[in-house]
Amino acid sequence: MDNHDLPEATARERNEQRIFEAAESVFARHGYRGASIQAIAAAAGIPKSNVLYYVGSKRRLYITLLERTMWRWNAMLSDISVDDDPAEVLEAFIRSKMRLSQTHPRSSRLFANEILQGAPFLKESLFGEMREWVEARAEVFRHWAERGLMDPVDPVWLIFLIWSATQHYADFETQIVGITHREKLDERDFQSAGDFLCQVIIKGCGVRRRDGAV
Protein backbone atom coordinates (compact mmCIF):
# COMPACT_ATOMS: atom_id res chain seq x y z
CA MET A 1 0.00 0.00 0.00
CA ASP A 2 1.27 3.45 -0.80
CA ASN A 3 -0.06 6.05 1.58
CA HIS A 4 1.29 8.71 -0.66
CA ASP A 5 -1.05 11.36 0.56
CA LEU A 6 -0.96 10.53 4.23
CA PRO A 7 1.18 12.80 6.38
CA GLU A 8 2.67 9.85 8.27
CA ALA A 9 6.25 9.19 7.24
CA THR A 10 6.96 5.57 6.39
CA ALA A 11 10.32 4.06 7.21
CA ARG A 12 11.28 4.43 3.57
CA GLU A 13 10.35 8.11 3.44
CA ARG A 14 12.14 8.87 6.68
CA ASN A 15 15.34 7.12 5.66
CA GLU A 16 15.35 8.42 2.13
CA GLN A 17 15.06 11.91 3.53
CA ARG A 18 18.05 11.41 5.81
CA ILE A 19 20.06 9.81 3.02
CA PHE A 20 19.26 12.57 0.54
CA GLU A 21 20.34 15.26 2.95
CA ALA A 22 23.56 13.49 3.86
CA ALA A 23 24.32 12.66 0.24
CA GLU A 24 23.72 16.21 -0.92
CA SER A 25 26.18 17.39 1.67
CA VAL A 26 28.90 14.91 0.73
CA PHE A 27 28.43 15.20 -3.05
CA ALA A 28 28.43 19.00 -2.78
CA ARG A 29 31.73 18.91 -0.94
CA HIS A 30 33.64 16.22 -2.81
CA GLY A 31 31.93 15.77 -6.17
CA TYR A 32 30.69 12.52 -7.64
CA ARG A 33 33.93 10.53 -7.62
CA GLY A 34 35.22 12.03 -4.39
CA ALA A 35 32.09 11.15 -2.45
CA SER A 36 31.90 7.66 -0.94
CA ILE A 37 28.80 5.78 0.06
CA GLN A 38 30.53 5.03 3.32
CA ALA A 39 30.84 8.76 4.04
CA ILE A 40 27.21 9.36 3.10
CA ALA A 41 26.09 6.49 5.32
CA ALA A 42 28.12 7.84 8.23
CA ALA A 43 26.64 11.33 7.76
CA ALA A 44 23.15 9.85 7.72
CA GLY A 45 23.86 7.64 10.73
CA ILE A 46 22.91 4.52 8.79
CA PRO A 47 24.88 1.41 7.75
CA LYS A 48 26.30 1.47 4.24
CA SER A 49 24.27 -1.57 3.20
CA ASN A 50 21.10 0.18 4.24
CA VAL A 51 21.91 3.20 2.12
CA LEU A 52 22.33 0.95 -0.91
CA TYR A 53 19.15 -0.90 0.01
CA TYR A 54 17.20 2.33 -0.39
CA VAL A 55 18.91 4.12 -3.24
CA GLY A 56 20.13 1.20 -5.35
CA SER A 57 23.42 2.68 -6.46
CA LYS A 58 25.67 5.70 -6.09
CA ARG A 59 24.87 6.75 -9.64
CA ARG A 60 21.12 6.64 -9.08
CA LEU A 61 21.38 8.58 -5.83
CA TYR A 62 23.46 11.28 -7.49
CA ILE A 63 21.15 11.63 -10.46
CA THR A 64 18.11 11.84 -8.20
CA LEU A 65 19.68 14.73 -6.30
CA LEU A 66 20.73 16.44 -9.51
CA GLU A 67 17.23 16.23 -10.94
CA ARG A 68 15.73 17.52 -7.72
CA THR A 69 18.04 20.53 -7.95
CA MET A 70 17.17 21.16 -11.58
CA TRP A 71 13.50 20.96 -10.77
CA ARG A 72 13.75 23.55 -8.01
CA TRP A 73 15.76 25.72 -10.32
CA ASN A 74 13.42 25.61 -13.30
CA ALA A 75 10.45 26.58 -11.16
CA MET A 76 11.96 30.05 -10.85
CA LEU A 77 10.62 33.12 -12.64
CA SER A 78 8.16 31.00 -14.56
CA ASP A 79 5.66 33.71 -15.45
CA ILE A 80 7.66 36.53 -16.98
CA SER A 81 6.09 38.65 -19.72
CA VAL A 82 7.10 41.50 -22.01
CA ASP A 83 4.50 43.67 -20.34
CA ASP A 84 6.05 43.33 -16.90
CA ASP A 85 8.16 46.06 -15.40
CA PRO A 86 11.85 45.39 -16.17
CA ALA A 87 13.12 46.64 -12.83
CA GLU A 88 10.61 44.53 -10.94
CA VAL A 89 11.42 41.41 -12.94
CA LEU A 90 15.18 41.82 -12.62
CA GLU A 91 14.81 42.44 -8.91
CA ALA A 92 12.57 39.39 -8.51
CA PHE A 93 15.09 37.36 -10.51
CA ILE A 94 18.03 38.43 -8.37
CA ARG A 95 16.14 38.09 -5.09
CA SER A 96 14.82 34.61 -5.82
CA LYS A 97 18.20 33.30 -6.96
CA MET A 98 19.72 34.88 -3.85
CA ARG A 99 17.13 33.12 -1.71
CA LEU A 100 18.00 29.80 -3.34
CA SER A 101 21.66 30.41 -2.48
CA GLN A 102 20.66 31.11 1.08
CA THR A 103 18.20 28.27 1.62
CA HIS A 104 19.78 25.56 -0.56
CA PRO A 105 23.52 26.22 -0.66
CA ARG A 106 24.44 22.54 -0.81
CA SER A 107 22.11 22.07 -3.76
CA SER A 108 23.92 24.90 -5.51
CA ARG A 109 27.33 23.42 -4.72
CA LEU A 110 26.23 20.00 -5.93
CA PHE A 111 25.25 21.56 -9.24
CA ALA A 112 28.50 23.54 -9.41
CA ASN A 113 30.45 20.33 -8.92
CA GLU A 114 28.55 18.66 -11.71
CA ILE A 115 29.42 21.50 -14.08
CA LEU A 116 33.08 21.48 -13.03
CA GLN A 117 33.20 17.78 -13.90
CA GLY A 118 32.05 18.68 -17.40
CA ALA A 119 28.38 17.89 -16.68
CA PRO A 120 28.69 14.15 -17.47
CA PHE A 121 25.34 13.32 -15.87
CA LEU A 122 23.39 16.31 -17.14
CA LYS A 123 21.53 14.78 -20.03
CA GLU A 124 21.06 16.81 -23.17
CA SER A 125 17.38 17.00 -22.30
CA LEU A 126 18.12 18.82 -19.06
CA PHE A 127 20.50 21.21 -20.77
CA GLY A 128 17.74 21.66 -23.32
CA GLU A 129 15.31 22.74 -20.61
CA MET A 130 17.77 25.30 -19.37
CA ARG A 131 18.36 26.51 -22.91
CA GLU A 132 14.65 27.12 -23.41
CA TRP A 133 14.45 28.87 -20.07
CA VAL A 134 17.31 31.18 -21.00
CA GLU A 135 16.12 31.90 -24.52
CA ALA A 136 12.59 32.74 -23.39
CA ARG A 137 13.87 35.26 -20.81
CA ALA A 138 16.48 36.60 -23.19
CA GLU A 139 13.76 37.28 -25.72
CA VAL A 140 11.85 39.35 -23.18
CA PHE A 141 14.97 41.32 -22.26
CA ARG A 142 15.55 42.02 -25.96
CA HIS A 143 12.05 43.38 -26.36
CA TRP A 144 12.58 45.70 -23.40
CA ALA A 145 15.79 46.98 -24.96
CA GLU A 146 14.00 47.59 -28.26
CA ARG A 147 11.32 49.56 -26.44
CA GLY A 148 14.01 51.62 -24.77
CA LEU A 149 13.17 50.36 -21.30
CA MET A 150 16.79 49.29 -20.78
CA ASP A 151 20.17 49.45 -22.52
CA PRO A 152 20.74 47.05 -25.43
CA VAL A 153 22.94 44.70 -23.42
CA ASP A 154 23.41 41.08 -24.42
CA PRO A 155 20.55 39.39 -22.55
CA VAL A 156 22.33 36.03 -22.29
CA TRP A 157 25.41 37.58 -20.71
CA LEU A 158 23.04 39.39 -18.35
CA ILE A 159 21.45 36.13 -17.24
CA PHE A 160 24.87 34.57 -16.67
CA LEU A 161 25.89 37.63 -14.68
CA ILE A 162 22.93 37.23 -12.37
CA TRP A 163 23.48 33.49 -12.04
CA SER A 164 27.14 33.81 -11.23
CA ALA A 165 26.84 36.73 -8.85
CA THR A 166 24.07 35.12 -6.82
CA GLN A 167 25.38 31.54 -6.83
CA HIS A 168 28.71 32.89 -5.61
CA TYR A 169 27.22 33.39 -2.15
CA ALA A 170 26.44 29.68 -1.95
CA ASP A 171 29.31 28.11 -3.89
CA PHE A 172 32.10 30.32 -2.52
CA GLU A 173 30.65 30.88 0.94
CA THR A 174 33.80 29.42 2.48
CA GLN A 175 35.94 32.01 0.72
CA ILE A 176 33.65 34.92 1.58
CA VAL A 177 33.52 33.88 5.21
CA GLY A 178 37.31 33.41 5.34
CA ILE A 179 38.06 36.77 3.79
CA THR A 180 35.49 38.88 5.60
CA HIS A 181 36.16 37.50 9.09
CA ARG A 182 32.62 36.24 9.44
CA GLU A 183 31.61 32.99 11.11
CA LYS A 184 28.90 32.41 8.56
CA LEU A 185 26.69 34.37 6.19
CA ASP A 186 23.51 35.42 7.97
CA GLU A 187 20.19 36.91 6.97
CA ARG A 188 21.56 40.45 6.99
CA ASP A 189 24.48 39.53 4.75
CA PHE A 190 22.20 38.03 2.13
CA GLN A 191 19.92 41.04 2.41
CA SER A 192 22.70 43.58 1.91
CA ALA A 193 24.37 41.59 -0.86
CA GLY A 194 20.99 41.26 -2.58
CA ASP A 195 20.42 45.01 -2.25
CA PHE A 196 23.84 45.66 -3.75
CA LEU A 197 23.32 43.34 -6.70
CA CYS A 198 19.86 44.73 -7.48
CA GLN A 199 21.14 48.28 -7.38
CA VAL A 200 24.26 47.72 -9.49
CA ILE A 201 22.78 45.39 -12.10
CA ILE A 202 19.53 47.30 -12.64
CA LYS A 203 21.33 50.61 -12.85
CA GLY A 204 24.10 49.05 -14.93
CA CYS A 205 21.61 47.90 -17.53
CA GLY A 206 20.09 51.35 -17.74
CA VAL A 207 16.70 50.21 -16.52
CA ARG A 208 14.34 53.07 -15.80
CA ARG A 209 12.56 52.45 -12.52
CA ARG A 210 8.89 53.26 -12.24
CA ASP A 211 9.42 55.76 -9.45
CA GLY A 212 11.58 57.80 -11.79
CA ALA A 213 14.93 57.15 -10.12
CA VAL A 214 17.80 56.10 -12.34
Next chain:
Amino acid sequence: MDNHDLPEATARERNEQRIFEAAESVFARHGYRGASIQAIAAAAGIPKSNVLYYVGSKRRLYITLLERTMWRWNAMLSDISVDDDPAEVLEAFIRSKMRLSQTHPRSSRLFANEILQGAPFLKESLFGEMREWVEARAEVFRHWAERGLMDPVDPVWLIFLIWSATQHYADFETQIVGITHREKLDERDFQSAGDFLCQVIIKGCGVRRRDGAV
Protein backbone atom coordinates in the same frame (compact mmCIF):
# COMPACT_ATOMS: atom_id res chain seq x y z
CA MET B 1 74.46 20.24 -10.06
CA ASP B 2 71.45 22.46 -10.45
CA ASN B 3 71.53 24.32 -13.72
CA HIS B 4 68.72 26.48 -12.47
CA ASP B 5 69.48 29.32 -14.84
CA LEU B 6 70.18 27.29 -17.93
CA PRO B 7 67.41 27.22 -20.53
CA GLU B 8 67.87 23.50 -21.19
CA ALA B 9 65.08 21.45 -19.70
CA THR B 10 66.30 18.64 -17.49
CA ALA B 11 64.42 15.37 -17.32
CA ARG B 12 62.98 16.48 -14.00
CA GLU B 13 61.76 19.81 -15.37
CA ARG B 14 60.24 18.21 -18.44
CA ASN B 15 58.38 15.56 -16.48
CA GLU B 16 57.25 17.87 -13.71
CA GLN B 17 55.79 20.15 -16.35
CA ARG B 18 53.82 17.32 -17.91
CA ILE B 19 52.68 16.06 -14.53
CA PHE B 20 51.56 19.52 -13.37
CA GLU B 21 49.50 20.05 -16.48
CA ALA B 22 47.88 16.65 -16.28
CA ALA B 23 47.26 16.97 -12.55
CA GLU B 24 45.71 20.42 -12.88
CA SER B 25 43.32 19.00 -15.43
CA VAL B 26 42.29 16.02 -13.32
CA PHE B 27 42.08 17.91 -10.01
CA ALA B 28 40.06 20.67 -11.69
CA ARG B 29 37.57 18.14 -12.97
CA HIS B 30 37.21 15.77 -10.02
CA GLY B 31 38.48 17.62 -6.95
CA TYR B 32 41.10 16.38 -4.52
CA ARG B 33 39.47 13.13 -3.44
CA GLY B 34 37.97 12.37 -6.81
CA ALA B 35 41.29 12.64 -8.62
CA SER B 36 43.48 9.55 -8.73
CA ILE B 37 47.22 9.43 -9.30
CA GLN B 38 46.55 6.71 -11.83
CA ALA B 39 44.37 9.07 -13.85
CA ILE B 40 46.95 11.85 -13.63
CA ALA B 41 49.70 9.45 -14.71
CA ALA B 42 47.62 8.28 -17.66
CA ALA B 43 46.92 11.87 -18.72
CA ALA B 44 50.64 12.67 -18.53
CA GLY B 45 51.58 9.47 -20.37
CA ILE B 46 53.82 8.38 -17.52
CA PRO B 47 53.75 5.37 -15.18
CA LYS B 48 52.10 5.95 -11.82
CA SER B 49 55.32 5.16 -9.93
CA ASN B 50 57.14 7.79 -11.92
CA VAL B 51 54.59 10.43 -10.99
CA LEU B 52 55.08 9.64 -7.33
CA TYR B 53 58.83 9.60 -7.81
CA TYR B 54 58.69 13.25 -8.90
CA VAL B 55 55.97 14.74 -6.76
CA GLY B 56 56.28 12.68 -3.59
CA SER B 57 52.60 12.44 -2.76
CA LYS B 58 49.14 13.37 -3.96
CA ARG B 59 48.83 15.92 -1.19
CA ARG B 60 52.09 17.65 -2.06
CA LEU B 61 51.21 17.76 -5.76
CA TYR B 62 47.83 19.29 -5.02
CA ILE B 63 49.22 21.90 -2.68
CA THR B 64 51.91 22.86 -5.20
CA LEU B 65 49.25 23.50 -7.84
CA LEU B 66 47.08 25.40 -5.40
CA GLU B 67 49.95 27.68 -4.39
CA ARG B 68 50.88 28.26 -8.01
CA THR B 69 47.30 29.37 -8.66
CA MET B 70 47.26 31.66 -5.67
CA TRP B 71 50.54 33.21 -6.75
CA ARG B 72 49.24 33.99 -10.22
CA TRP B 73 46.14 35.40 -8.68
CA ASN B 74 47.77 37.68 -6.14
CA ALA B 75 49.97 39.24 -8.82
CA MET B 76 46.87 40.92 -10.22
CA LEU B 77 46.12 44.61 -9.90
CA SER B 78 49.12 45.08 -7.62
CA ASP B 79 49.63 48.80 -8.11
CA ILE B 80 46.25 50.40 -7.51
CA SER B 81 46.12 53.86 -5.96
CA VAL B 82 43.48 56.34 -4.78
CA ASP B 83 44.65 58.77 -7.45
CA ASP B 84 43.93 56.38 -10.30
CA ASP B 85 40.88 56.73 -12.46
CA PRO B 86 38.07 54.54 -11.07
CA ALA B 87 36.73 53.54 -14.47
CA GLU B 88 40.17 52.59 -15.71
CA VAL B 89 40.97 50.56 -12.62
CA LEU B 90 37.64 48.73 -12.64
CA GLU B 91 38.03 48.01 -16.33
CA ALA B 92 41.60 46.75 -15.82
CA PHE B 93 40.37 44.61 -12.92
CA ILE B 94 37.59 43.02 -14.96
CA ARG B 95 39.74 42.57 -18.07
CA SER B 96 42.64 40.95 -16.24
CA LYS B 97 40.38 38.56 -14.33
CA MET B 98 38.63 37.77 -17.60
CA ARG B 99 41.98 37.04 -19.21
CA LEU B 100 42.85 34.67 -16.37
CA SER B 101 39.58 32.84 -16.97
CA GLN B 102 40.45 32.57 -20.63
CA THR B 103 44.09 31.56 -20.34
CA HIS B 104 43.99 29.46 -17.16
CA PRO B 105 40.50 27.99 -16.87
CA ARG B 106 41.71 24.77 -15.27
CA SER B 107 43.54 26.76 -12.66
CA SER B 108 40.31 28.57 -11.89
CA ARG B 109 38.37 25.32 -11.66
CA LEU B 110 40.99 23.79 -9.40
CA PHE B 111 40.59 26.73 -7.05
CA ALA B 112 36.79 26.54 -7.26
CA ASN B 113 36.95 22.88 -6.30
CA GLU B 114 39.12 23.70 -3.30
CA ILE B 115 36.59 26.25 -2.08
CA LEU B 116 33.67 23.87 -2.64
CA GLN B 117 35.45 21.34 -0.44
CA GLY B 118 35.53 23.93 2.32
CA ALA B 119 39.10 25.05 1.54
CA PRO B 120 40.76 22.37 3.69
CA PHE B 121 44.19 22.96 2.15
CA LEU B 122 44.06 26.74 1.99
CA LYS B 123 46.10 27.67 5.02
CA GLU B 124 45.02 30.62 7.09
CA SER B 125 48.11 32.43 5.80
CA LEU B 126 46.87 32.17 2.21
CA PHE B 127 43.41 33.34 3.17
CA GLY B 128 45.18 36.13 5.03
CA GLU B 129 46.94 37.24 1.86
CA MET B 130 43.63 37.38 0.02
CA ARG B 131 42.08 39.27 2.90
CA GLU B 132 44.79 41.94 2.72
CA TRP B 133 44.40 42.12 -1.04
CA VAL B 134 40.66 42.68 -0.72
CA GLU B 135 40.86 45.17 2.13
CA ALA B 136 43.47 47.29 0.36
CA ARG B 137 41.35 47.53 -2.80
CA ALA B 138 38.17 48.02 -0.81
CA GLU B 139 39.77 50.95 0.96
CA VAL B 140 40.54 52.61 -2.38
CA PHE B 141 36.98 52.05 -3.59
CA ARG B 142 35.68 53.62 -0.39
CA HIS B 143 37.82 56.70 -0.93
CA TRP B 144 36.47 57.07 -4.45
CA ALA B 145 32.92 56.88 -3.12
CA GLU B 146 33.70 59.55 -0.52
CA ARG B 147 35.08 61.81 -3.24
CA GLY B 148 31.91 61.31 -5.25
CA LEU B 149 33.70 59.50 -8.06
CA MET B 150 31.33 56.56 -7.72
CA ASP B 151 28.21 55.49 -5.80
CA PRO B 152 28.71 54.45 -2.17
CA VAL B 153 28.37 50.75 -2.87
CA ASP B 154 29.82 48.13 -0.54
CA PRO B 155 33.35 47.68 -1.97
CA VAL B 156 33.71 44.10 -0.76
CA TRP B 157 30.48 43.03 -2.43
CA LEU B 158 31.76 44.78 -5.54
CA ILE B 159 34.98 42.76 -5.54
CA PHE B 160 33.02 39.53 -5.09
CA LEU B 161 30.74 40.55 -7.94
CA ILE B 162 33.69 40.97 -10.27
CA TRP B 163 35.30 37.74 -9.10
CA SER B 164 32.16 35.70 -9.56
CA ALA B 165 31.11 37.19 -12.88
CA THR B 166 34.53 36.71 -14.46
CA GLN B 167 35.36 33.30 -12.96
CA HIS B 168 32.01 32.07 -14.21
CA TYR B 169 33.38 31.96 -17.75
CA ALA B 170 36.06 29.51 -16.63
CA ASP B 171 34.28 27.50 -13.94
CA PHE B 172 30.93 27.15 -15.71
CA GLU B 173 32.21 27.07 -19.27
CA THR B 174 30.54 23.69 -19.79
CA GLN B 175 27.17 25.14 -18.88
CA ILE B 176 27.61 28.25 -21.03
CA VAL B 177 28.69 26.17 -24.00
CA GLY B 178 25.82 23.74 -23.50
CA ILE B 179 23.18 26.44 -23.24
CA THR B 180 24.39 28.75 -26.00
CA HIS B 181 24.99 26.03 -28.60
CA ARG B 182 28.68 26.86 -28.86
CA GLU B 183 31.44 24.32 -29.30
CA LYS B 184 33.72 26.32 -27.06
CA LEU B 185 34.24 29.87 -25.86
CA ASP B 186 36.54 31.71 -28.25
CA GLU B 187 38.38 35.01 -28.26
CA ARG B 188 35.32 36.94 -29.46
CA ASP B 189 33.13 35.50 -26.71
CA PHE B 190 35.55 36.58 -23.99
CA GLN B 191 35.85 39.98 -25.64
CA SER B 192 32.11 40.57 -25.81
CA ALA B 193 31.46 39.20 -22.34
CA GLY B 194 34.25 41.42 -21.01
CA ASP B 195 32.74 44.43 -22.77
CA PHE B 196 29.37 43.64 -21.25
CA LEU B 197 30.72 43.28 -17.72
CA CYS B 198 32.76 46.48 -17.93
CA GLN B 199 29.78 48.41 -19.19
CA VAL B 200 27.24 47.12 -16.68
CA ILE B 201 29.43 47.13 -13.59
CA ILE B 202 31.06 50.51 -14.16
CA LYS B 203 27.74 52.11 -14.99
CA GLY B 204 26.03 50.22 -12.19
CA CYS B 205 28.43 51.69 -9.64
CA GLY B 206 27.80 55.19 -10.92
CA VAL B 207 31.39 55.67 -12.00
CA ARG B 208 31.87 58.82 -14.02
CA ARG B 209 34.06 58.07 -17.02
CA ARG B 210 36.72 60.57 -18.03
CA ASP B 211 35.26 61.07 -21.48
CA GLY B 212 32.08 62.31 -19.86
CA ALA B 213 29.85 59.37 -20.81
CA VAL B 214 27.73 57.81 -18.07
Next chain:
DNA sequence: ATAAATCCTGACCGATCGGTCAGCTTTGTA
Protein backbone atom coordinates in the same frame (compact mmCIF):
# COMPACT_ATOMS: atom_id res chain seq x y z
C1' DA C 1 86.53 3.70 -18.06
C1' DT C 2 84.22 3.69 -13.95
C1' DA C 3 81.97 5.19 -9.96
C1' DA C 4 78.14 8.04 -8.40
C1' DA C 5 73.92 10.07 -8.96
C1' DT C 6 69.73 10.24 -10.99
C1' DC C 7 65.94 8.27 -13.52
C1' DC C 8 62.55 4.91 -13.95
C1' DT C 9 59.17 1.03 -13.11
C1' DG C 10 56.80 -3.56 -12.08
C1' DA C 11 55.40 -5.77 -8.17
C1' DC C 12 53.43 -5.35 -4.11
C1' DC C 13 51.12 -3.45 0.43
C1' DG C 14 47.01 -2.49 3.44
C1' DA C 15 42.95 0.35 2.99
C1' DT C 16 38.96 1.61 0.84
C1' DC C 17 35.98 1.67 -3.16
C1' DG C 18 30.90 0.37 -5.07
C1' DG C 19 28.10 -3.30 -4.86
C1' DT C 20 25.95 -8.18 -3.66
C1' DC C 21 23.77 -11.39 -0.83
C1' DA C 22 22.16 -14.56 2.68
C1' DG C 23 19.65 -14.31 6.41
C1' DC C 24 18.09 -11.86 10.27
C1' DT C 25 14.27 -8.68 12.49
C1' DT C 26 10.24 -5.83 12.20
C1' DT C 27 5.91 -4.47 10.29
C1' DG C 28 1.52 -5.07 8.02
C1' DT C 29 -2.46 -7.97 6.78
C1' DA C 30 -5.92 -11.47 6.91
Next chain:
DNA sequence: TACAAAGCTGACCGATCGGTCAGGATTTAT
Protein backbone atom coordinates in the same frame (compact mmCIF):
# COMPACT_ATOMS: atom_id res chain seq x y z
C1' DT D 1 -1.94 -16.11 15.33
C1' DA D 2 0.28 -16.95 11.08
C1' DC D 3 2.24 -15.71 6.98
C1' DA D 4 4.05 -12.38 3.69
C1' DA D 5 6.30 -8.26 2.84
C1' DA D 6 9.45 -4.90 3.96
C1' DG D 7 13.31 -3.34 6.58
C1' DC D 8 17.86 -4.14 7.80
C1' DT D 9 22.93 -5.52 8.13
C1' DG D 10 27.51 -8.10 8.62
C1' DA D 11 30.32 -10.50 5.72
C1' DC D 12 32.19 -10.65 1.59
C1' DC D 13 33.56 -9.70 -3.60
C1' DG D 14 36.85 -7.89 -7.20
C1' DA D 15 38.68 -3.40 -8.33
C1' DT D 16 41.07 0.51 -7.30
C1' DC D 17 43.07 3.67 -3.98
C1' DG D 18 47.76 6.15 -2.29
C1' DG D 19 52.11 4.83 -1.42
C1' DT D 20 56.61 1.83 -0.94
C1' DC D 21 60.51 -0.47 -2.56
C1' DA D 22 64.02 -3.26 -4.72
C1' DG D 23 66.60 -3.01 -8.41
C1' DG D 24 67.52 -2.21 -13.37
C1' DA D 25 68.56 1.56 -16.88
C1' DT D 26 70.54 5.82 -17.98
C1' DT D 27 73.09 9.96 -17.36
C1' DT D 28 76.76 12.64 -15.29
C1' DA D 29 81.24 13.60 -13.17
C1' DT D 30 85.90 12.46 -12.68
